Every structure is written in structure tokens, then in C-alpha cells.
Amino acid sequence: MITEDILNPHDARLEEVVLGACLAESAAVALVADKIRAEMFYEDNNREIYSALLALHHTGRPIDIITVKNELAARGKLDAVGGPFRITALSGGVASSAHLEYHALLLREKFVRRELIVGLHRRLAAAADETIDLDETLAELHRLLDHLEGEASFTDCMRDMDQLMLDTLKQMDARVANNRDGVTGIPTGLVDLDRLTAGWQQGELVIIAARPSIGKTAFGLHLALAAGRAGKHVVIYSIEMMGERLGDRCLSAWAADLNAAHLRTGQLSAGEQQQALDAATELARLPIYVDDNPKTGMDHIRSSARLLKGKGRCDCIIIDYLQLCEMKSEQKNRNREQEVAEASRKAKLMAKELDVPVILLCQLNRDCEMRADHRPALSDLRESGAIEQDADVVMLLYRPAFYGMPTERKSKYPSEGLGVVIVAKHRNGETGDVYFGHNASMTKIGEYVPPLEWMMKNAK
Structure with a gap:
């Protein structure tokens, strides 16, 4: 039997623990502000309280029971969330912000599960409706999964210099190990x-x-x-x-x-x-x-x-x-x-x-x-x-013979069978021209070797 809890995974107590920790310690909101958003709370009253907490945090105002009550009152939401008594009760229900980040990620997971259920129900309805283009339905499904994967796989990308240097040296060692005459890729x-x-x-x-x-x-x-x-x-x-x-x-x-x-x-x-x-x-x-x-x-x-x-x-x-x-x-x-x-x-x-x-x-x-x-x-x-x-790299292909030019302007090479790779942008290295040779049908590409007559004529 499909119950409400299955269709809408949530944990009211978990939400209260997160809110209580944020109210108990003024610096706690900073730990979770980039991990969970107000809409991730299932209960409307909890969503409103967290929204008030975020507003105080983003504007640099102190966070405590009084400021949160005032912010909710200014929004006309204090009575809707249970009044001053509930704010006080939430704050007193949690001793500290220990494990707050872990609890926030659990709350985030509940939100992603709800979004996945709702999104898949909509795509299921679209799949059954033959008036809706199938390619568009599949594209919508891809977008839903991409979006939810981003929501689910929260990764903290912040590293201090100690960790960054360790990771950088690890990559350097890998390049040294994989180096083949200067080619690491x-x-x-x-x-x-x-x-x-x-x-x-x-x-x-x-x-x-x-x-x-x-x-x-x-x-x-x-x-x-x-x-x-x-x-x-x-x-x-x-x-x-x-x-x-x-x-x-x-x-x-x-x-x-x-x-x-x-x-x-x-x-x-x-x-x-x-x-x-x-x-x-x-x-x-x-x-x-x-x-x-x-x-x-x-x-x-x-x-x-x-x-x-x-x-x-x-x-x-x-x-x-x-x-x-x-x-x-x-x-x-x-x-x-x-x-x-x-x-x-x-x-x-x-x-x-x-x-x-x-x-x-x-x-x-x-x-x-x-x-x-x-x-x-x-x-x-x-x-x-x-x-x-x-x-990261932009290469422009150029064949002077295609335009009826007898020689390539920069190198003076004869244009027949000559191709140029113009490395016009290289974020992590040099730019310049690379010459390659090709046959008349452009099916065989390899190193460019100037004709013997040209080399003898241009020999110094």
C-alpha cells in the first residue's frame, strides 16, 4: 500500500533538530546555508522559520530567539509558525550544533527523494500521453536527472593551501609517471x-x-x-x-x-x-x-x-x-x-x-x-x-591550397598537400602553428615533409 510517507519522504523531527541547532548557536546557520535551502523543508512552518534564519544570516544580522521572532513578525508569519512559544521550544530542544552538517545533508536527501518522485510521476504522465513529443519527454527526463544529481551530490570544493598543494603534487607525480617524451595526455x-x-x-x-x-x-x-x-x-x-x-x-x-x-x-x-x-x-x-x-x-x-x-x-x-x-x-x-x-x-x-x-x-x-x-x-x-x-584549447584548421594559393604565407611551404593547425588559444600552454600533410582526398593525415625540390631550393 502506497502511503503519504512513501510519496512524500520527510522527517519532521529532523527538520526541528536542524532549526533548533541554528537557533541555539549564532554561528550555526553559516555551516548549512550553502547546503540546504528553505524549500527543502517539507513542513510549511519549518520552511518559514528557516527562511527567516537565512534572511538574518545573509544581511549580517545577529541570530537568536529575539531576532528570529522579530523577523517572522515583520513578515507576518509569527503566528503561522506557532508563535513565540514554538521558537523558544525549538531552541531549547537542541543542546548544540554538533552533527548539524550531517543532519542537513539528511534533510537534503529527503527533499531530493520527494522531487524525484514528483518529477518521475510527471514524466510518466507525459510518456503515456501520445500527443506529447517523445524526444521532448526523454529530454525532460534527462534534465530532471541532471538537476537532481546536482542536488543530491553536494560536494564541498573548498580546500586550504595544504590540501591543494598535496593534490597538486599528486597530479605532478602522475604526469611524471605517465610522461612519454613530453606527452602526458x-x-x-x-x-x-x-x-x-x-x-x-x-x-x-x-x-x-x-x-x-x-x-x-x-x-x-x-x-x-x-x-x-x-x-x-x-x-x-x-x-x-x-x-x-x-x-x-x-x-x-x-x-x-x-x-x-x-x-x-x-x-x-x-x-x-x-x-x-x-x-x-x-x-x-x-x-x-x-x-x-x-x-x-x-x-x-x-x-x-x-x-x-x-x-x-x-x-x-x-x-x-x-x-x-x-x-x-x-x-x-x-x-x-x-x-x-x-x-x-x-x-x-x-x-x-x-x-x-x-x-x-x-x-x-x-x-x-x-x-x-x-x-x-x-x-x-x-x-x-x-x-x-x-x-581550454582552440585550434583553427587551414588549407591554403583550398583557396588556390600556391604557398602558405607564413612558412612559404608549397600549399599542395599542406594543412595548418593554428593553435590560437591554449589556456595552459603555448600557441602557434602546426603543419600536417594530407593526401588529395583528405583521408590520410600525418607529419608534413616539404617536397625535396623545395628543400633543395631553400637550402642555405
């Missing part, structure tokens, strides 16, 4: 990029931005394969491209002489078919996962990645790409810039929460097309300055 597959970044670092948001057709997906796939070779579990969320098309690109990138055009048109020789089979066998061993749901949003990505992380199968996340993410929200009448800003912020929070690098592919606006050399800049990030603000 997940390798990028490019020596110069590893030198600049020390590999992809845990908890960082990396933005890789470019104009359409420059090679965002191809470069992201190169990074995934490099991480997979190193034994790292990579999760790719491909919103733009079907998984099988990514599979084609993986085969072309892995096999030595597999022609991407032949693979696309089905005009493969017997030798190429064998190469594809061999490459597929080797690729199948890599710890890489692909989700090609075209309606994927940040809430779905976070939930999916958390499940994989819990199973030890998520060391790095790649999202292709930001502007195609589903951006539903409870907030109405938002413009596109606000939507992109929210998605970017969620990607950064996901990186910190899961403690993995999140590599987010992103489109640039048309401004770089107006420059003589078409070289992109940070200001070209499309639709939101928040992207730059949230990112």
Missing part, C-alpha cells in the same frame, strides 16, 4: 602538436574549428585513430555523418594503398578489397565507439558518456559538430547565440565532470573568406563568443 598523432599540448589533457575542452570542406571530420577521425592506437577508449558522436561513412574514411586512412574514390564508387580491385578486409580486421581491435544518432544533443551525449565512463570505456570524447547538436531547453525565446553558448558550456562541464578531454568540432563564420590569405582567426568562431571563453 592522450597523443594527437602529430609530433609538433604533441609538443605544444603535451597531448589531450583530462578535463579540458578542445575546440577544432574550420570552414566547411576544410577537413574537420577527417582531422577529428585522425585524432580518434591516434588515441585508439595508444589504447585509449574514444567515443565519437557523429551528428553530421553516418557511421558507415566514417567507417569508409577509417578504412581509407588505415590501408596503405586503398583509393577513397574506388571505395566510394565500389570499383575496387581484388587487391584493394583484400586491403580493406585487412584494415577492417585491425580497426575492429581499436577501442573506439561511434554514435551516429542525428538528433543527438549535449544531454544525451553526457548521459551516454557517463555510462561508458562507468564501465571504463571513455577516455576521450569527440563531437562532430557543435552547430548540429540538438539544443532543446526549458528556456523559451532564446536566440541561436544563446543556444550555442549553452551547448558549449555543457561540453565544458562534461569534460570536468567526467575528467576526460572533450574535442568539439565547430564551424567558422564567413569572415575569413574576406581576407587576402583566407587565414582564420579566433574572431571567426561562429555564432558565439562563449565558445572561445569555455574552451
Whole structure:
């Protein structure tokens, strides 16, 4: 039998103990003010008393029986909470504030359970109503769980310098132990990029931005394969491209002489078919996962990645790409810039929460097309300055040959087969240009080596 206590978990005595401790000692409210809010009390009268306590605390006024009575009287709530006698009784019912923080967390847990029950009942009703969009119902469920997880898992992030230095040295020791020729994170597959970044670092948001057709997906796939070779579990969320098309690109990138055009048109020789089979066998061993749901949003990505992380199968996340993410929200009448800003912020929070690098592919606006050399800049990030603000690393991809330029302006390298990674922002390290080589179909990416003729001509 379902009783009121089951539907609305609460403990009136627990609430009175918390209030009594706050009334008994003037400094007690400061211990719980950031842990529990007034709405977390189930009993209306207890909610009003705690609200008065918080008002006194936040305005710096002393807290005792007299000041609380006066505050409640000024609000017209003194009689509603039981009058002066109840305030006095609460104060006398608790000897001290010992165990107050623990009691506050128990009270918080009761509140979260009530919210979960109410929220799930609403989602159950929505699930049964076929006039309500199922995707929106699922999105609402994700938002409810995310919100309640935040309410339930209260963590005190305050550390003194002693603890902070211990934690910092612990991370330093881990970097020393994991260091591989200066690479402490997940390798990028490019020596110069590893030198600049020390590999992809845990908890960082990396933005890789470019104009359409420059090679965002191809470069992201190169990074995934490099991480997979190193034994790292990579999760790719491909919103733009079907998984099988990514599979084609993986085969072309892995096999030595597999022609991407032949693979696309089905005009493969017997030798190429064998190469594809061999490459597929080797690729199948890599710890890489692909989700090609075209309606994927940040809430779905976070939930999916958390499940994989819990199973030890998520060391790095790649999202292709930001502007195609589903951006539903409870907030109405938002413009596109606000939507992109929210998605970017969620990607950064996901990186910190899961403690993995999140590599987010992103489109640039048309401004770089107006420059003589078409070289992109940070200001070209499309639709939101928040992207730059949230990112730990921003990399802009540039291929001068795409714009018909014979050489790259800064390096003077011939542009054919040349790509540039412009590390335009690096919160914890250097910025600069990294050059990479690619084939004509942009399916194979590797270190850039200038043509022999160019090196002989420019030899001093």
C-alpha cells in the first residue's frame, strides 16, 4: 500500500533538530546555508522559520530567539509558525550544533527523494500521453536527472593551501609517471602538436574549428585513430555523418594503398578489397565507439558518456559538430547565440565532470573568406563568443591550397598537400602553428615533409 510517507519522504523531527541547532548557536546557520535551502523543508512552518534564519544570516544580522521572532513578525508569519512559544521550544530542544552538517545533508536527501518522485510521476504522465513529443519527454527526463544529481551530490570544493598543494603534487607525480617524451595526455598523432599540448589533457575542452570542406571530420577521425592506437577508449558522436561513412574514411586512412574514390564508387580491385578486409580486421581491435544518432544533443551525449565512463570505456570524447547538436531547453525565446553558448558550456562541464578531454568540432563564420590569405582567426568562431571563453584549447584548421594559393604565407611551404593547425588559444600552454600533410582526398593525415625540390631550393 502506497502511503503519504512513501510519496512524500520527510522527517519532521529532523527538520526541528536542524532549526533548533541554528537557533541555539549564532554561528550555526553559516555551516548549512550553502547546503540546504528553505524549500527543502517539507513542513510549511519549518520552511518559514528557516527562511527567516537565512534572511538574518545573509544581511549580517545577529541570530537568536529575539531576532528570529522579530523577523517572522515583520513578515507576518509569527503566528503561522506557532508563535513565540514554538521558537523558544525549538531552541531549547537542541543542546548544540554538533552533527548539524550531517543532519542537513539528511534533510537534503529527503527533499531530493520527494522531487524525484514528483518529477518521475510527471514524466510518466507525459510518456503515456501520445500527443506529447517523445524526444521532448526523454529530454525532460534527462534534465530532471541532471538537476537532481546536482542536488543530491553536494560536494564541498573548498580546500586550504595544504590540501591543494598535496593534490597538486599528486597530479605532478602522475604526469611524471605517465610522461612519454613530453606527452602526458592522450597523443594527437602529430609530433609538433604533441609538443605544444603535451597531448589531450583530462578535463579540458578542445575546440577544432574550420570552414566547411576544410577537413574537420577527417582531422577529428585522425585524432580518434591516434588515441585508439595508444589504447585509449574514444567515443565519437557523429551528428553530421553516418557511421558507415566514417567507417569508409577509417578504412581509407588505415590501408596503405586503398583509393577513397574506388571505395566510394565500389570499383575496387581484388587487391584493394583484400586491403580493406585487412584494415577492417585491425580497426575492429581499436577501442573506439561511434554514435551516429542525428538528433543527438549535449544531454544525451553526457548521459551516454557517463555510462561508458562507468564501465571504463571513455577516455576521450569527440563531437562532430557543435552547430548540429540538438539544443532543446526549458528556456523559451532564446536566440541561436544563446543556444550555442549553452551547448558549449555543457561540453565544458562534461569534460570536468567526467575528467576526460572533450574535442568539439565547430564551424567558422564567413569572415575569413574576406581576407587576402583566407587565414582564420579566433574572431571567426561562429555564432558565439562563449565558445572561445569555455574552451581550454582552440585550434583553427587551414588549407591554403583550398583557396588556390600556391604557398602558405607564413612558412612559404608549397600549399599542395599542406594543412595548418593554428593553435590560437591554449589556456595552459603555448600557441602557434602546426603543419600536417594530407593526401588529395583528405583521408590520410600525418607529419608534413616539404617536397625535396623545395628543400633543395631553400637550402642555405
